[in-house]
Amino acid sequence: MARPLSDLRPNESGVITEIHGGKGLLNRLGALGIIPGRRVTKISSMFMRGPITVQVNRSQIALGFRMASNILVDVDRTTQ
């Protein structure tokens, strides 16, 4: 089942299924390789809805909590 990226626990991985947002945001995320079909691993998150750090390809990217909650991820069963 797809869950928001912000809900993932550290070290959980999955495949992005949907991204909700305006064209500008999709463009910004897309340029960093955050697109549907892409595999992501959550690395860490900060307290109090702080930024989420994820691994995409070989780069680590930090994104705001709200942004992350608009990215849906089909989480791998085995890592749950």
Place this chain on the structure above:
Amino acid sequence: MKILLMGNPNVGKSVIFSRLTGVHVISSNYPGTTVGYTRGHMRVNGNPAEVIDVPGTYTLEPTSEAEEVAARMLPTGDVIVNVVDATNLERNLYLTLQILEHEKPVIIALNLWDDTKHRGIDINVDKLQELLGVPVIPTSALTGQGIRDLVKNISEAASPHLPPQTLGERWKLVGNIIDQVQRISHRHHTWYERLEDASAKPLSGGVIAAIVLIASFMAIRFIGENLITYVFDPIFEVFLKPVLLHLSTQMGGTGFFHDVIIGKMIGGDIHFVESFGLLSSGLYVPFAMVLPYVISFYFVLGLLEDIGYLPRLAILLDTTMHRLGLHGFAIVPTLLGFGCNVPAVLATRVLESKRERFIAATLVSIAIPCASAQAMIFGLVGPFGGQYVLIVYGTLFTVWIVTGVALNRILKGFSPELLIEIPPYRFPPWRTIFQKLVMRIRSFLIEAVPIILAAVLVINILFVMGVFDFIADITAPVITGVLGLPKESVTAVVIGFLRKDAALGMLALSTLSAKQMVIGSVVLTMFFPCIATFVVLLKELGLRDFLKSATIMLLSSLAVGGLLNVIL
């Protein structure tokens, strides 16, 4: 010939730039923007060529001002050197494909090549070259490996005439290419990869941040103080003073012009801090008090920047900074402010929106005491006991939070969310660090010094004409009534318009109680920036926002001072 260096941020583009060009590089602002870029010169097959270090970008469909500048610069180049991070080929190729869609001759510098081996990455360069249709040269800018090859092959740059594609199509093509050229074998984490992870996690990251910040402050104070004591002070005392004293006698030692140009004689001597003449304090303030800290701050900041630590600090502090209407990256100007508010206000340019720049600049000028203000706080309040120093700092910190939260509520708009890449730690070559340092100092001298001098001149004239005594007279009821300070300190507070530390120094002359010292220090720190910050603030914010900012400072310092007078 015009050569553009283009690539993602953090791929070692500026290191390649400094390898290609000589020492003489120029940094400028792209017309109509706050985005800076650097250019320099090199020779290609004996012919002179201009090299431009285009701001790093992830895409040519711009998502920020810096990216817009990059997109606008692309058509002006004759040859594009696309700098690609070999350890992160997949993400970098997205921009490469976009560039290849532009019918410009392109050559690729596959940088950080030496890093690929110990990261277990194997790239088939010939195959990559064949698939992209442009020359690909492996480089390691840190060691200089491959740079000569790159220069030799610039004339081989080619355009494969790639048709325009959509975002999805491009990523699909990138995936295809990666499948054919790259093999990755699993490697164990190295010790600094572990350090990378630790510094981006809440708890361990917090500890690391504290250590890094404390070490940075110590380094900055150490370098700054030593520059003042052993370099700048001697220059002024040994070389400038005799000249000024001679000039002073020639001008009769007193009078309007004498006081404006040389300053008031104090005990028959020129005092560089208190004389306040155009050629005494006017030169001393920017060169001997601000410049040393600008140098040491930019040095340490450049180091943290190039190592790749700042994005980690930004995510650690993002939550807090958001409450203040800023995002994590605003921590950079804030930190700078502890050394000197001038570069701090200049550094607010890195923030995306006008709203953020306004909040950040106002908060810095209100609540961040610069190094010389801090020295005075310790000197004046310290003797009464450490708890009073803590009260001063605690009050300023509270003011920082409260003002930020208030501005965030009141001002229209919202603070943009953080979206940044966290680069791996890298140790940059000294050459690049010093090149950047020289460039930043030069732009500080060009941008800030002339206006500081002009402002000192104008205020000097007003001061000598007695305008400030007049202000002191009419503001006296407020200062004695609301703040509970004695009448003598009125002049000190008014002098605070001009010079924070001189004003605090004047407070030291009158006998104040601990409470009065605390109030005096807090009010003087908050109520107005020093003359140098004042002009830079005006220049950066524009008149209207500057007036808003100044009003906030005046009102909040009176409110806080009055409150302290009641509470303490």
